[in-house]
Each structure stands twice: as structure tokens, then as C-alpha cells.
Amino acid sequence: MFYDQTPYKVKVEWGQRGARAASERGDIVIIVDVLSFSSTVVTAVQHKANVFPYPPPINENAKAYARANSAEIVWGRAEAIREGGHSLSPLSFSSADFGRDFVLCSLNGAACTWIASQVPALLIGCFLNASAVAEVANRLMQQLQANITVVPCGERWSDVRDGENNLRPGIEDYLGAGLILSQLTGSKSPEAEVCIGALKYSSKTIRELIWDCASARELRERGYEDDVTYCCQVNISSAVPILQDTRFINAKDLIS
Template structure:
């Protein structure tokens, strides 16, 4: 027998496996990858850029896809320093990117997006747009009469041994998911309720907890303190990326 959260309207599932389960159920999906896929996509869409997600890694196939679209690649932070251009740092996007096309690969957020691409609606959420993405998901839920799954993407262990799970849950994604879940309407699974509880118990310490988390420390030690500071801000953006015709656009903009 397969056990899941199907009795509930609002669910929480982790990573690529969770994205697949949500897609099989036909749920609205909200992808949450705070550091940094979601925060980068929200920021880029806020500046009216078009983001085409593509599964990792950045290889010749991904580059050929970008060339076919006439789009620019979004590089990893270190690679962007070497070759120039935009990176997974949300701060690399600005108003100068209006109407420009980009292909974005990432190990977690883009991979989960690719798996769940055929759901009724796929949104991107993070701390930056928590209220806005929840409002949009609530509206779509009523219009489409379907349920919602929030997917914190987590990270991948770099030293996985045979038989071990490569998913490393990240508290930054759990807290981002919890803030969004707290604003969603409908019956919530125990998994979703516990995630909301984590946000409530964290209170005003969310920024400090993410700052000192494994993911936060990794970025800070690589010199990206500004990214962590930026991504920890709640409800500063009204942009809601929605996947339409293989690209993310703002849900509030005409297509």
C-alpha cells in the first residue's frame, strides 16, 4: 500500500521525489529553493526577464538549448566570475534585463521544476514573495478545483555513498515553505502543519537561523554574504513566477 498526503488539500513534499508525486496527483506545485533558485527566479521575473528552466548540469545540451532560444546562460556563481554574465545570485539581475531571455540550470530548483512541469500550475516561491505566491496559489486552487503541494527542494550531498539518499533537507527551504503554507487556504496535512509550526517557533529569528545554517554558511564563506542577506527578506516582492510555454513569467502580467 502507498501512503501519502492525499486526504488533504495542502501538502508538503521534499525534492525531486516529492515533485514527481505532486505531478502524478495533478496538484498545483510551488517550488521553494531559497538559496538560491527561487530567489533568483523571483528577482529576474520582477525585472521582467524571461527565465527558461533546464535540468542540470550546464553542458553542451543546455548550451545548445540556450542557443536555440537565443537566450543567455545563467552560470554558477564561480563560473560567472570567470566567463561573465548572470549567475545564480539573485543580485546579478536588474532592471537592465527587461525582456531578455535566460536559461537557468540548477541542481535542485530547476531539476524539480523540470519533473513537475506538466502540473496544472507551477509557481516559484521563497521568502521574498511568500504572501504573493500564496495569494496566487489560493486563487488558482479555486479556479482549477485542484490541490496544492509545496516542494522545498533541499540540497544534494556531494559525498553520497552507495545506498544513501542524496537529498540534504535545508532549513532555509523548510522555513520558506512554512511561511507560504501558513498563508494557503484549505485542509493541511500533518507534514504541512509541522512545517508551519517551525516558522511560528522561529519567529523573528528566521534570518539568523538561515544565516547560520549549513547552506547560509557555505555561501557566506564563499563571499556571498549579500545573497544570504537578500534572500532572507520576507514579502518584499509581488512577483509570482509561473511556468508558461517553458518559461517563467509573472503571473500578474499578460502573456
């Protein structure tokens, strides 16, 4: 028999398999991919852009989906230098993107979103909007009479061998999930409590820890120090992306 966190109202699950577990339970889902799908979507929605998530990779299917929605592709950082346009860097979005449509693929956040797209409500959270997304999720829990699963996406190992799991947990997503979980109401699973404990233990040095974690070091070594600094900021945005049909809009515009 497979045992999970079902007895509890608030849970935490990792990556794509965790997103599927939450979806099969019919939970409200909060996707957390700090560096940087979640931070990018929050920033884009804050600037009133419309974001259509699509599973990776950026191939002919993704480009056709963008054309069908009259939307622009959001490239990876390296591809954006070559192709022009917006990238997975949240700092590539601004108030100039008001009303514009974008298709965003990413290995982790977009993939998890696609898997969980049929849940009662799917929200995007990170450090930038932790309190705002928790507030909306608590309200939806009451309105929809549904439980909540927070999904830190993590990263992927690129050199797995046969039979190995390619999920590489990322502390930036775990701590971001902990900050959101700490503000959710209802009974919490032991896994959720431990995640909150990690956040509390790290709270005084959280920026330093994330700055030097593996995911951030990778970005910094590629010249994206400003992205890491930006994504570590706590509660600077009230935008709460919620998946409505096939695109993210601000839940504050949808929920009374």
C-alpha cells in the same frame, strides 16, 4: 500499500521525489529553493526578464537549448566570474534585464521544476514573495479545482555511498515553505502543519537561523554574504513566477 498526503488539499513534499509525487497527483506545485534558485527567478521575473528552466548540469545540451531560445546561460557563481554574465546570485539581475531571455540550470530548483513541469500550474516561491505566491496559489486552487503541494528543494550530499539518499534537507527551504503554507487555504496535511509550526517557532529569529545554517555558511564562506541577506527578506516582491510553456512569466500578468 504506499500512503501519502492525498486526503488533504495542501501538502508539503521534499525534493525531486516529492516534485514527482505532486506531479503524479496533478497538484498545483510551488517550488521553494531559497538559496537561491527561487530567489533568483523571482528577482529576474520582477525585472521583466524571461527565464527558461533547464535541468542540470550546464553542458552542451543546456547550451544548445539556450541557443535555440536565443537566451543567455545563467552560470553558477564561480563560473560567472570566469565566463561573465549572470549567475545564480539574484543580485546579478536588475532592471537592465527587461525583456532579456535566460536559461537557468540548478541542481535543486531547476531539477524539481523540470520534473513537475506538466502540473496544472507551477509557481516559484521564497521569502521574497511568500504572500504574493500564496495569494495566486489560493486563486488557482479555486479556478483549477486542484490541490497544492509546496516542494522545499533542499540540497544534495556530494559524497553519498551506494544505497544512500543524496537529499540534504535545508532549513531555509523548510522555513520558506512554512511561510507560504501558513497563508494557503484548505485542509492541511500533518506534514504541512508541522512545517508551519517550525516557521512559527522560528519567526523571531528566522534571519539569524538562516544566516548560520549550512547552506548560508557555505555561501558566506565563498564571499556571498549579500546574497544570504537579500534572500532572507520577507515579502519585498509581488512577482509570482509561473511556468508558461517553457518559461517563467509573472502570474500577475496572466491571471485576472
